[in-house]
Every structure is written in C-alpha cells, then in structure tokens.
Amino acid sequence: MKTGLLRSWMFVPGQKQKMIDKALNLPDVAAIMLDIEDGVPPQEKENARQLIGASLAKISPDTEGPARFVRINSIGHEYMYRDIAAVVQSGTEGLAIPKIESPDQVRLVSSLLDQRERDMKLPVGKIRLLVALESPRGLLDAYAIASSSPRVIGMMFGAEDYGKELGLPLNREGEASEMLHARNMLVIATAAARIQSVDGVWPNLKDIDGLKRHTLQSRRLGFTGMSSINPVQIAVINEIFAPSAEELEFCNHVIQLFDEGIARGDGSIALGGQLLDLPIVERARMMVASAKK
Numbered sequence: 001m002k003t004g005l006l007r008s009w010m011f012v013p014g015q016k017q018k019m020i021d022k023a024l025n026l027p028d029v030a031a032i033m034l035d036i037e038d039g040v041p042p043q044e045k046e047n048a049r050q051l052i053g054a055s056l057a058k059i060s061p062d063t064e065g066p067a068r069f070v071r072i073n074s075i076g077h078e079y080m081y082r083d084i085a086a087v088v089q090s091g092t093e094g095l096a097i098p099k100i101e102s103p104d105q106v107r108l109v110s111s112l113l114d115q116r117e118r119d120m121k122l123p124v125g126k127i128r129l130l131v132a133l134e135s136p137r138g139l140l141d142a143y144a145i146a147s148s149s150p151r152v153i154g155m156m157f158g159a160e161d162y163g164k165e166l167g168l169p170l171n172r173e174g175e176a177s178e179m180l181h182a183r184n185m186l187v188i189a190t191a192a193a194r195i196q197s198v199d200g201v202w203p204n205l206k207d208i209d210g211l212k213r214h215t216l217q218s219r220r221l222g223f224t225g226m227s228s229i230n231p232v233q234i235a236v237i238n239e240i241f242a243p244s245a246e247e248l249e250f251c252n253h254v255i256q257l258f259d260e261g262i263a264r265g266d267g268s269i270a271l272g273g274q275l276l277d278l279p280i281v282e283r284a285r286m287m288v289a290s291a292k293k
Helices: 017-024 042-057 079-089 103-119 135-142 143-147 161-165 175-193 208-221 231-241 245-264 278-290
Strands: 009-011 031-035 067-071 095-098 126-135 152-157 194-198 224-227
Touching: 009 017, 009 095, 009 231, 017 031, 017 042, 031 042, 031 278, 042 067, 067 126, 079 103, 095 103, 095 152, 103 126, 103 143, 135 143, 135 175, 135 278, 143 152, 143 175, 152 175, 161 175, 175 194, 194 208, 208 231, 224 231, 245 278
Parallel strands: 009 031, 009 224, 031 067, 067 095, 095 126, 126 152, 152 194, 194 224
Antiparallel strands: none
C-alpha cells in the first residue's frame, strides 16, 4: 500500500478495460480513481463495477504502482451497495466517495467496509477513503466530515458539481478564482483534521498554461494534491506540488543557519533582514521532509 503524500490523482473510466490496464501501470501518477460514478453512463455501470472488481481481484496488496482507489456511486443509492460488494478486493486500497454532505454518510460507508473486509478476510480498516465535497452543504460541515472516520485520508473539492450548485458560468476564468472561498474552506478543514487536501480538476486538456496557473494557485492555497482527467496533466501536477531544488536549497540553508545560531546561544537569527523564528524553521523542515515522501 502506497503511503505518504499522494500529490497527483487521476480519474479513469471504469467501463473500459484497456484504460484500466493502462492506468494500473502508469509510472508517474500517485493515485488512480477507477470510476463508476459520473464518468460512466447508467447503462455501463454494471459493466464498470465488474471490470474494476475483476481487475483488482488479480492484484496482491503489495503490488507496486499508483494507489488504487475506486470512485463509487452516491451514498445511499442502490448502486453504491453493489459497487462496494464488487470492488473491495485484494488489490483495492481505497474508495473515493462522491457528493458527501454529512459525517453520517461517511460512517455508513465505513460500517459497510467493516463487514465487507471481514467477508473478504481483509484487515478491518484497510480500505481508505477520499471524501469529495461538491456542494455548499458539504462545505459548511467540512471539518466534521473530515474527522468522521479514521479511514478518511483526504478530502477532494468537486469543482464542477459545486459550480452547478451555485449556477456558475461554464467557462473557468482567472484560475477558477470564483471558487477561492470554497477551496480555502476545504483546505482549512483538512489541515485541522490533519488529512490531505486534493483540488478539483482543470477540465481543459489543451490549456496547459491554465493548468500550470491553477495548479500553482492550488499549492499556494495549501492543497497537497490535485485531481486530473488525463495522463498529460500529471507531469505538471507532480512538478508543481513537489518542492523544487531551489526551494529545498533555501529551506536547508534556513535550517542550517537556525541550528548554528541556536548552538551559539543566539537569541535571534536573521537571513537577509528576515527574522528566522521557530514557525518559519518548522515550515522549512516540513518542506524538506515532504520531498522524501
């Protein structure tokens, strides 16, 4: 099971075996979300859950590659129960659960997983959850949702459904600046719950410059990862969310100056006129540590 930060996430249509096979072996994406929800038409959902379940049943838990998540259908819908029964297999590492609006919905999935894991003779608690918030109601309860189960390792912003709820225009402008407040709310909730925050997709595959701006903004807002819809977007996401060589060099310099100053007994340490107090140095240490994940 892949641990540590999962910076890049990619949706994969679950009704297409060729795409499933390709995604399971992608070298650069941190996590895949084999989809049975919005990316699959109703008449193909049964086919998708069977293809995904059979593919994951062939994989042992220690197989390398991207983390293997499945995006199931909406909580409480009859499809959800069939999804969980089909896709929780030996090679499944997590579920992406969509349109969450309350902690009780997360706890329902968690209880179903408890039983399914026992039935499959899997360790109880093995299946992790990435929770998607896609509505104003969900965002208003974000921290309670984020902290509702120890299975929850991250929360994802569902930009398109959120935009639909607010009646926003179809075209994104200004790196989705109209969603800044909602994205900030999600980041704050996940930081408080000490889980990952995953930003929504950049939908225009041809607009690589827009993707770069949006991804950079996501990182500056505090997101720790971003979702995508195509392998062509992964390299940009990985590059921007990983600390650059210049950032790491600066962080190591800050840490060195601070440690040397403390060893000398200095009460304060400055770099270029800026006081290096403890929170700044701790952030530098976190940045260096994150590069190793």
